[in-house]
Amino acid sequence: MSGTDITDIDLQTLRNWPLPMPRFDDDKEVRGHAVVVAGSREMPGAALLAANGVLRAGAGKVTIATAAHTAAHVATALPEARVVALAETPGGGFAAEGIRRLGELAAKADALLIGPGMQDEQASAELVRALLPRYALCKVILDAAALAVLRPPGGASLLADPVDWEHMRFAEPVLLTPHAGEMAHATGMEKKEIEADPRGAAQRAAQRWNAVVALKGALTIIAAPDGKQWQQQGGNVGLAISGSGDTLAGIIAGLAARGASLEQAAAWGVALHAAAGDQLAMRFGTLGYLAREIPAEIPALLRTLAQA
Ligand SMILES: NC(=O)C1=CN([C@@H]2O[C@H](COP(=O)(O)OP(=O)(O)OC[C@H]3O[C@@H](n4cnc5c(N)ncnc54)[C@H](OP(=O)(O)O)[C@@H]3O)[C@@H](O)[C@H]2O)[C@@H](O)CC1
Numbered sequence: 557m558s559g560t561d562i563t564d565i566d567l568q569t570l571r572n573w574p575l576p577m578p579r580f581d582d583d584k585e586v587r588g589h590a591v592v593v594a595g596s597r598e599m600p601g602a603a604l605l606a607a608n609g610v611l612r613a614g615a616g617k618v619t620i621a622t623a624a625h626t627a628a629h630v631a632t633a634l635p636e637a638r639v640v641a642l643a644e645t646p647g648g649g650f651a652a653e654g655i656r657r658l659g660e661l662a663a664k665a666d667a668l669l670i671g672p673g674m675q676d677e678q679a680s681a682e683l684v685r686a687l688l689p690r691y692a693l694c695k696v697i698l699d700a701a702a703l704a705v706l707r708p709p710g711g712a713s714l715l716a717d718p719v720d721w722e723h724m725r726f727a728e729p730v731l732l733t734p735h736a737g738e739m740a741h742a743t744g745m746e747k748k749e750i751e752a753d754p755r756g757a758a759q760r761a762a763q764r765w766n767a768v769v770a771l772k773g774a775l776t777i778i779a780a781p782d783g784k785q786w787q788q789q790g791g792n793v794g795l796a797i798s799g800s801g802d803t804l805a806g807i808i809a810g811l812a813a814r815g816a817s818l819e820q821a822a823a824w825g826v827a828l829h830a831a832a833g834d835q836l837a838m839r840f841g842t843l844g845y846l847a848r849e850i851p852a853e854i855p856a857l858l859r860t861l862a863q864a
């Protein structure tokens with residue numbers, strides 16, 4: 557699989573792939589609206605981290621759909637967000653009764669991010685499946701617990717049951733953002749197998765699932781269903797912290813809401829996220845900066861990269 561070309565996500569690549577920019581007279585709807593379905597009683601902060609990423613990436617509007625128990629706290633912590641409260645399952649996931657509301661929100665959004673900090677993998681998978689018909693309407697990013705949709709109900713895997721895997725093919729490409737552990741969970745492969753050949757794993761998954769796959773790690777591979785691949789090796793180990801992936805997912809959703817394609821949003825997102833980690837490492841040291849500090853670095857980096 558590693559015989560095909562892969563593009564480094566460096567300054568030159570980004571310069572040659574400029575992000576859509578707003579016109580001077582655009583309003584917030586035109587600047588892009590992302591819906592973030594995230595959080596739970598145990599991990600309410602994931603919704604905030606992701607939504608901050610959306611706004612700092614330059615989108616005009618963010619709506620958070622999160623656990624009813626924590627919605628008021630989330631709304632207070634991010635006054636810029638509209639917050640929709642969803643009923644919960646006993647396992648702390650989102651109950652089926654909220655799906656219609658989510659469908660209405662998704663129909664009006666430019667990008668839909670599902671998964672950061674969500675609990676109850678089964679409920680999360682059902683929620684994604686129920687929203688599937690809306691996929692054509694906006695760009696969809698699946699992260700963390702939402703990746704459970706990739707696991708067929710019987711727990712079969714690519715290796716054990718390719719027929720079931722085939723059924724997981726998306727009608728319209730979505731963006732998936734697994735780390736190696738989540739990829740292992742979704743495919744039934746060993747994590748070390750994925751780490752030994754991340755390009756191959758990402759590319760096979762992209763083609764099988766009809767998805768853009770951003771396989772995260774110290775080396776991040778982005779693979780598209782048409783065989784294109786990008787890689788990013790940068791940032792620093794300080795990014796290996798709880799909530800870091802939530803901010804990345806939000807940044808990507810914000811860029812997608814602004815009009816970037818899924819591939820472009822993923823490539824720019826991982827570059828900005830890594831560069832933000834480097835800025836924070838210069839200021840605080842490599843260890844000990846917080847995921848919540850990542851999004852605020854993005855606007856200045858966007859300005860630098862856009863003008864570079
Ligand atoms: N936890 C927290 O305090 C906070 C978490 N937050 C957010 O919550 C979300 C979940 O994060 P997390 O950290 O709870 O789950 P994480 O390790 O990503 O595993 C996810 C999946 O991967 C799998 N998997 C993992 N390793 C594996 C391996 N070696 N080999 C194989 N599989 C492996 C694992 O499968 P399992 O082992 O359960 O079968 C599981 O299904 C995320 O959005 C995060 O940012 C934040 O809000 C802040 C506080």
Ligand SMILES: Nc1ncnc2c1ncn2[C@@H]1O[C@H](COP(=O)(O)OP(=O)(O)O)[C@@H](O)[C@H]1O
Binds near residue numbers: 775791795
């Ligand atoms: N050693 C590392 N060097 C650079 N970046 C890293 C390293 N480890 C992890 N990252 C990046 O940090 C992020 C971690 O995301 P994830 O594992 O989903 O965290 P979480 O689920 O806790 O939010 C990913 O973008 C990944 O590429």
